[in-house]
Amino acid sequence: MxxxxxxxxxxxxxxxxxxxxxxxxxxxxxxxxxxxxxxxxxxxxxxxxxxxxxxxxxxxxxxxxxxxxxxxxxxxxxxxxxxxxxxxxxxxxxxxxxxxxxxxxxxxxxxxxxxxxxxxxxxTRHAKELGMLAVLGAQTEGILAYCDQARAQGQLLHVANFNGSQVVLAGEKEFLQRLEPKSLGAKKLVLLPMSVVSHCxxxxxxxxxxxxxxxxxxxxxxxxxxxxxxxxxxxxxxxxxxxxxxxxxxxxxxxxxxxxxxxxxxxxxxxxxxxxxxxxxxxxxxxxxxxxxxxxxxxxxxxxxxxx
CATH class of the missing domain: 3.40.366.10 (Malonyl-Coenzyme A Acyl Carrier Protein, domain 2)
Structure with a gap:
């Protein structure tokens, strides 16, 4: 089928x-x-x-x-x-x-x-520009824990897509651009060509x-x-x-x-x-x-x- x-x-x-x-x-x-x-x-x-x-x-x-x-x-x-x-x-x-x-x-x-x-x-009502970031090669549990910690500190950060070994984050673009692969246990980070966030x-x-x-x-x-x-x-x-x-x-x-x-x-x-x-x-x-x-x-x- x-x-x-x-x-x-x-x-x-x-x-x-x-x-x-x-x-x-x-x-x-x-x-x-x-x-x-x-x-x-x-x-x-x-x-x-x-x-x-x-x-x-x-x-x-x-x-x-x-x-x-x-x-x-x-x-x-x-x-x-x-x-x-x-x-x-x-x-x-x-x-x-x-x-x-x-x-x-x-x-x-x-x-x-x-x-x-x-x-x-x-x-656009949000105070800062928003964006989405693909995280490749990281463990989902570690990413979820990182997002929980970031939100506890007042940061807007959510997992928007679970794609297996690729996870997509939604958050403030400036913050996403500062992230480094090692902070998420990832092999690679890719900022997506999007003008909005979604699924959060x-x-x-x-x-x-x-x-x-x-x-x-x-x-x-x-x-x-x-x-x-x-x-x-x-x-x-x-x-x-x-x-x-x-x-x-x-x-x-x-x-x-x-x-x-x-x-x-x-x-x-x-x-x-x-x-x-x-x-x-x-x-x-x-x-x-x-x-x-x-x-x-x-x-x-x-x-x-x-x-x-």
Whole structure:
């Protein structure tokens, strides 16, 4: 059985989706629709150097759009193939809802743009600039203890993502930039290209507004179940989606545990639009993971599923 994967913020890059649009009228049409919906030249945003791609509202819109491009191109050629379940990382959980049928492209774009805008609004109220830091090769227990100690001293510091041997911290950017690998028992630290923090209590003030957006955007129509980032439970209806997509704003992404839920039933994984999860899965799973980011990888994935 297959599991569909969808990446989140931090996976954006200049040029994303360009090859798909160059070779597919469907992808080009979706990009044009996104430009109309968001009143923004999406090809220019996606394919030229600009600061806006790393601003959360546009970051989320770009990733959702390219994820849906890759998914729809694949689905249009893969016949009646339905996955066992879908798993998205952070923003990717919303993309998974879109792929399952609960969001149209327009609904999804408006939702993720507003999600990003609300996140930016909340984070800019903070006295200092916020950011997120990937910690590679450290023991989770040690990181949790370090965060507890930092908070006890009045520092804003939370674990936002549990990705196995990679953990992502949310906090004040100045503090994150001063951290050294040895202080966390880590091999490497990487500051992520994000203008907001996520999956921690900082975002609590936006929950009510986001729930209103979710309620008006989601349709109660799911072709497959989706794993909640925050609870690892599988849901397949609007009521549960409202709860899960809300709570994941203020709770950490449990990606490693979510993948464990998949492992017993998954024969392979396909990631749509990004390749970050493919790289994470190399350390977390011995099952094949393919990522679709261009026409060559699309053809590779289609051939793979035909053979399996």
């Amino acid at each position: 297959a599991v569909w994967l969808f990446g989140g913020q931090g996976s954006q890059h200049v040029g994303m989706g360009q090859d798909l649009c160059a070779h597919s009228s469907l992808a080009k049409q979706m990009c044009e629709e996104a430009s109309d919906v968001l009143k923004r030249d999406m090809p220019k945003l996606l394919w030229s150097e600009n600061a806006d791609l790393n601003k959360s509202a546009y970051t989320q819109s770009a990733i959702f759009l390219v994820s849906m491009m890759a998914f729809r191109l694949f689905a249009s050629q893969a016949g009646s193939l339905v996955p066992k379940m879908g798993l998205g990382h952070s923003l990717g959980e919303i993309s998974a809802n879109g792929a399952s049928g609960a969001l149209s492209l327009e609904q999804g774009l408006r939702l993720v743009f507003e999600r990003g805008r609300l996140m930016e609004e909340v984070c 209590e900082v975002l609590a003030p936006m929950l009510a507004d986001f729930q209103v957006l979710l309620k008006s955007s989601l349709q109660d129509s799911y072709a497959f179940g989706i794993i909640s980032n925050a609870t690892t439970q599988i849901y397949q209806n609007k009521a549960d989606a409202l709860e899960c997509l809300g709570v994941q704003l203020v709770k950490p992404v449990l990606y490693d545990r979510c993948l464990q839920v998949c492992e017993a039933q998954a024969d392979y994984y396909i990631e749509f639009g990004t390749s970050v999860l493919k790289n994470l899965n190399k350390r977390l799973s011995n099952k094949p993971t393919l990522s679709i980011t261009d026409t060559a990888s699309l053809e590779e994935a289609l051939k793979f599923v035909q053979d399996h």
